[in-house]
Amino acid sequence: MRSFTGRDILSLNEFERQEFFRVFEIADRLEPIARNRQNTDLLRAKTMVTAFYQPSTRTRLSHEAAMHRLGGRVTGFADPKTTRAGDFYQESLKDTVRMLEAYGDVIVMRHFQAGAPQEAAGWSSVPVINAGDGWGEHPTQVLTDLYTVLRERGRIDGLRWLAVGDMRMRTMHSLGHALSQFDCPVTFVAPPADALFPGSPDMRMPEEYKARFARSGLDFREAEHVEQAIVEADVILVEPVIQPDYTLAHHEASEEARPSTPANYKITRELLAAKAKSDAIVLHSLPRMDELPQDIDTTRWSRLWQEAFNGVVVRMALLALVLGAVE
Ligand code: NCD
Numbered sequence: 001m002r003s004f005t006g007r008d009i010l011s012l013n014e015f016e017r018q019e020f021f022r023v024f025e026i027a028d029r030l031e032p033i034a035r036n037r038q039n040t041d042l043l044r045a046k047t048m049v050t051a052f053y054q055p056s057t058r059t060r061l062s063h064e065a066a067m068h069r070l071g072g073r074v075t076g077f078a079d080p081k082t083t084r085a086g087d088f089y090q091e092s093l094k095d096t097v098r099m100l101e102a103y104g105d106v107i108v109m110r111h112f113q114a115g116a117p118q119e120a121a122g123w124s125s126v127p128v129i130n131a132g133d134g135w136g137e138h139p140t141q142v143l144t145d146l147y148t149v150l151r152e153r154g155r156i157d158g159l160r161w162l163a164v165g166d167m168r169m170r171t172m173h174s175l176g177h178a179l180s181q182f183d184c185p186v187t188f189v190a191p192p193a194d195a196l197f198p199g200s201p202d203m204r205m206p207e208e209y210k211a212r213f214a215r216s217g218l219d220f221r222e223a224e225h226v227e228q229a230i231v232e233a234d235v236i237l238v239e240p241v242i243q244p245d246y247t248l249a250h251h252e253a254s255e256e257a258r259p260s261t262p263a264n265y266k267i268t269r270e271l272l273a274a275k276a277k278s279d280a281i282v283l284h285s286l287p288r289m290d291e292l293p294q295d296i297d298t299t300r301w302s303r304l305w306q307e308a309f310n311g312v313v314v315r316m317a318l319l320a321l322v323l324g325a326v327e
Contacts, residue, residue: 004321008121009129012139012177013212020156020181024147026317026326027310033069034313042325043072047104050076051096051120052131053085053111053249058286058311059131059140063108066315070325075103080249097123106322109133112249114170127322134247135168140318141285142174144311149235151310152281152303161186162229164265164291165239167205171285172239176209180218187229188222189265191241196259203241225264230275236301238284238292241265261291269296276301283307 001018033040048067052060056078064074080086085096097120100107108129109117114136121128132138150156163175167190179186193202204222205213213220223229230236242258267282282301284292286308296302320326 003327005324005327006127007322008117008127009139009318009322010118010121011130011137012142012174013137013216015139015178015181017181020143020146020178023143023314023317023321024150026321027147027313029326030070030316030320031313034309034316039069039071041071042320043067043070043323045072046106046319046323046325047073047075048319049100049104049107050074050078050131051100051107051109051111052076052078053080053109053116054132055079056110056131058308059110059138060108062308062311063129063131063140063315063319065312066319069312069316070320072319072323073104076100076108086249093119094123100124101126106319112247114247129318129322132170134170135173136170137174137177138170138285139174140315141171141311142178143318144307144314145171145175145237145283145285146178147314148283148303148307148310149281152306153234153279157183159184159234160232161235161237162189162226162233163187163237163239164189164226164267165237166190166203166241166243167209168201168203169239169243171237172205173209175237176205176213176218176220177216179220180213180216185219185221187233188220189224189226189229190222191262191265195262195264196241200259226267226271227275230267230271231277234277234280236267236276236280236282238267238282238288240287240289240291242289242291258289261289266291267296268293269299272296272299272301 084091110131114134117130
């Protein structure tokens with residue numbers, strides 16, 4: 001297994017099976033710190049720089065919380081409009097990153113362009129963690145999801161997944177890469193073109209990703225309706241189909257009426273009660289629209305808040321690993 005020290009976390013395509021377990025082993029070791037609401041001094045000498053070119057609630061703040069729990073320092077920006085990269089100058093990624101690497105020991109970047117964190121990693125002498133790039137990948141979110149499955153179900157292998165939502169989304173791409181390293185068949189359910197309203201885009205898994213998943217041996221199929229896959233599912237991962245274009249820098253809040261999610265792509269309390277296994281679990285990276293109504297939160301299936309808490313724990317593990325504190 002390759003060392004994590006100094007390594008960029010850009011894609012789960014490059015992750016091997018043992019490397020997932022290494023991250024989860026360190027997460028288990030660090031979990032009591034977060035559970036007991038303590039801060040330690042493992043990363044006392046280190047600084048994390050956040051570079052968020054796109055809005056974020058959970059991903060940025062959980063990285064910051066993780067750094068605080070490990071006693072490290074945090075600096076950075078949550079909105080490029082407050083920097084020269086977002087004003088008249090539109091400062092280049094190269095020039096920005098050559099600054100940021102001087103200000104800290106690890107850079108956590110979210111960007112509206114797929115591939116931007118990869119480019120940043122090319123310019124940076126310190127590790128870069130991809131916190132979501134356009135319609136690219138979202139490795140730390142999916143590590144969190146798999147860790148949540150491990151904690152809640154006691155294993156990862158042998159569980160069947162249902163993933164529903166817009167398959168252009170970065171979480172879905174990281175998910176396919178990750179599950180190819182495990183014995184985890186997955187069914188993808190997503191709207192074809194025109195399914196939401198006339199002219200709505202094709203949200204099914206892009207051919208390019210299907211080809212990559214096939215090459216890496218992922219056991220996947222596609223279905224049209226969640227009802228075709230929910231009965232067998234052990235893990236139900238939900239994402240929105242009503243959502244903005246991730247390749248744009250800004251999305252204004254809109255008062256316009258939004259279409260509602262068709263039943264094909266919706267996980268409701270009634271559907272879970274009628275069809276789901278009693279020990280299945282439901283995950284959602286959030287934010288949600290109406291694809292996962294609020295009343296599922298109080299059902300036995302929901303693990304949304306465990307997933308949110310685990311987001312801090314997994315990022316503690318990643319930061320400790322790439323900064324060489326636990327080798
Ligand atoms: C995801 C993201 O931004 O890629 N959310 C997240 O990181 N918590 C998915 C989403 O926005 O739905």
